Amino acid sequence: MTEQPIIQLSNVNIYQGTSLILADVNITVNKGEFVYLIGRTGTGKSSLLKTLYGDLRLKEGAGQVVGFDLKKMDWKKVPYLRRNLGVVFQDFQLLTDRTVYDNLKFALKATGWTETKKMDEKIKDVLEKVGLETKGFKMPYELSGGEQQRVDIARAMLNSPKLILADEPTGNLDPETSDGIMQLLFRISREEGAAIVMATHDYILLQKFPSRVLRTENGKVTDHASVTFV
Ligand SMILES: Nc1ncnc2c1ncn2[C@@H]1O[C@H](COP(=O)(O)OP(=O)(O)OP(=O)(O)O)[C@@H](O)[C@H]1O
Numbered sequence: 146m147t148e149q150p151i152i153q154l155s156n157v158n159i160y161q162g163t164s165l166i167l168a169d170v171n172i173t174v175n176k177g178e179f180v181y182l183i184g185r186t187g188t189g190k191s192s193l194l195k196t197l198y199g200d201l202r203l204k205e206g207a208g209q210v211v212g213f214d215l216k217k218m219d220w221k222k223v224p225y226l227r228r229n230l231g232v233v234f235q236d237f238q239l240l241t242d243r244t245v246y247d248n249l250k251f252a253l254k255a256t257g258w259t260e261t262k263k264m265d266e267k268i269k270d271v272l273e274k275v276g277l278e279t280k281g282f283k284m285p286y287e288l289s290g291g292e293q294q295r296v297d298i299a300r301a302m303l304n305s306p307k308l309i310l311a312d313e314p315t316g317n318l319d320p321e322t323s324d325g326i327m328q329l330l331f332r333i334s335r336e337e338g339a340a341i342v343m344a345t346h347d348y349i350l351l352q353k354f355p356s357r358v359l360r361t362e363n364g365k366v367t368d369h370a371s372v373t374f375v
Pocket of ligand 1: 161162166184185186187188189190191192193361
């Protein structure tokens with residue numbers, strides 16, 4: 146039996162309010178794939194990602210993400226969809242009033258975890274994966290931007306998602322720190338088998354870490370096997 150794709154959109158139209166932002170979107174992303182999402186500002190990258198994590202309702206076309214039907218899904222089920230994927234943002238979105246450990250514990254509790262021992266093991270595991278095993282007791286403001294982004298990625302990994310959606314995860318980072326985050330994301334897709342879709346403006350990263358590219362342009366999404374067209 147062939148495995149179901151992690152993302153499948155067929156003939157999807159994406160709206161913001163009544164404005165059609167992207168028309169006739171057809172995308173398939175399979176297990177462990179790393180896919181860039183590029184395009185000029187305002188062309189719909191965030192709108193596409195929001196559709197995938199259930200922040201924008203799918204109105205037209207058919208869509209499946211990590212086994213959830215975006216069209217038929219009861220709106221109340223969005224939290225379940227979110228448990229099955231990880232989302233990483235440009236601005237980290239950590240809770241500033243608590244430690245790294247407590248940020249991760251808060252996210253676990255919010256997604257239904259209750260046993261302290263299991264939560265501790267999971268937090269240790271994800272912090273090791275992002276190279277921050279000694280930083281659990283730190284407050285977010287005591288960390289560099291790159292370290293905060295690693296905590297955000299650790300948080301996205303808590304529920305072992307098959308998909309991570311990253312909206313400009315290196316947007317606030319210097320080039321060297323960005324390279325470290327890219328290496329981490331590629332390692333997660335390789336070793337954990339997570340598919341990753343990453344929106345970026347940074348074409349240098351595409352050259353350094355080539356992979357499949359989706360481009361938003363003129364109200365459409367085009368699919369490119371690699372970066373060579375840029
Ligand atoms: N909440 C909203 N309500 C109405 N229109 C919106 C909303 N969010 C975005 N838009 C519009 O939808 C279009 C696509 O925006 P979107 O944020 O998806 O683009 P983007 O490619 O992610 O841009 P950027 O690279 O600047 O983040 C823009 O014209 C924007 O003004």
